[in-house]
Amino acid sequence: MRGKRRIFAVVMLLLCLISSSAGYAKKSKxxxxxxxxxxxxxxxxxxxxxxxxxHGAKDVIQLKNGLLFAxxxxxxKESTDYNVYKKKLDIVLIYPILEYDYYDYxxxxxxxxxxxxxxxxxxxxxxxxxxxxxxxxxxxxxFNGMYYQDANVPVATPDTLLVPGQIVTxxxxxxxxxxxxxxxxxxxxxxxxxxTICS
Amino acid sequence: MKVYEPDGKYEYFHIQSPxxxxxxxxxxxxxxxxxxxxxxxxD
Numbered sequence: 306m307r308g309k310r311r312i313f314a315v316v317m318l319l320l321c322l323i324s325s326s327a328g329y330a331k332k333s334k335x336x337x338x339x340x341x342x343x344x345x346x347x348x349x350x351x352x353x354x355x356x357x358x359x360h361g362a363k364d365v366i367q368l369k370n371g372l373l374f375a376x377x378x379x380x381x382k383e384s385t386d387y388n389v390y391k392k393k394l395d396i397v398l399i400y401p402i403l404e405y406d407y408y409d410y411x412x413x414x415x416x417x418x419x420x421x422x423x424x425x426x427x428x429x430x431x432x433x434x435x436x437x438x439x440x441x442x443x444x445x446x447x448f449n450g451m452y453y454q455d456a457n458v459p460v461a462t463p464d465t466l467l468v469p470g471q472i473v474t475x476x477x478x479x480x481x482x483x484x485x486x487x488x489x490x491x492x493x494x495x496x497x498x499x500x501t502i503c504s
Numbered sequence: 505m506k507v508y509e510p511d512g513k514y515e516y517f518h519i520q521s522p523x524x525x526x527x528x529x530x531x532x533x534x535x536x537x538x539x540x541x542x543x544x545x546x547d
Contacts, residue, residue: 351526354526354529355526356525356526357521357522357523358522358524366519370507370509370515372507372517374519379524416521426509426510427509427510428508428509429509430505430506430507430508431506431507431508431514432505434506435505
């Protein structure tokens with residue numbers, strides 16, 4: 306009987322240890338609010354250096370109908386909220402500051418582009434019949450001024466009309482974003498699969 | 505991306521963005537800062 310009690314006590318002790326260590330592991334991914342402000346400027350500086358890299362794709366694309374499409378810069382969102390990290394897409398960088406038990410998540414949520422109509426005809430981009438895709442994500446583009454509830458709604462997604470010679474610079478966002486992948490890195494690392502596709 | 509012309513004709517275009525990542529400038533600046541830090545430490 307005494308042996309059974311000892312075994313029971315050992316099992317309970319092990320269970321307590323396992324649950325406490327699991328809790329610690331989860332907690333270690335939560336940002337420490339005490340250090341959020343301290344690293345904000347550092348991350349802001351970093352974000353200025355996150356750009357489109359020319360790895361095979363061109364920064365400026367000339368379409369055969371005369372439309373010029375230029376990628377200016379990615380639009381980034383920074384979050385220290387682990388829940389955002391779990392739900393959002395396109396983690397570009399995870400900035401772990403291990404000594405302070407603090408993570409910062411930098412995500413690409415869209416891009417700034419410039420369109421130029423070099424043809425002699427008016428061109429209309431019908432975004433409601435286009436798609437913005439990543440590896441596991443595909444949806445309608447989302448634009449400034451739209452209601453969040455209209456994300457991915459074709460009738461609420463505006464066209465872009467370009468008369469000959471007109472140049473338009475605009476932000477284009479993903480709608481209904483979901484997380485597609487994550488990368489943890491001891492230092493800043495380029496996103497492995499970062500190419501966003503318009504089709 | 506679907507682009508219409510005035511006569512109603514349209515074409516689909518596939519556009520792939522460049523990769524997103526840290527610019528080479530960042531690594532150069534980080535390297536220079538590290539060199540300067542090491543130099544000042546040596547001094």
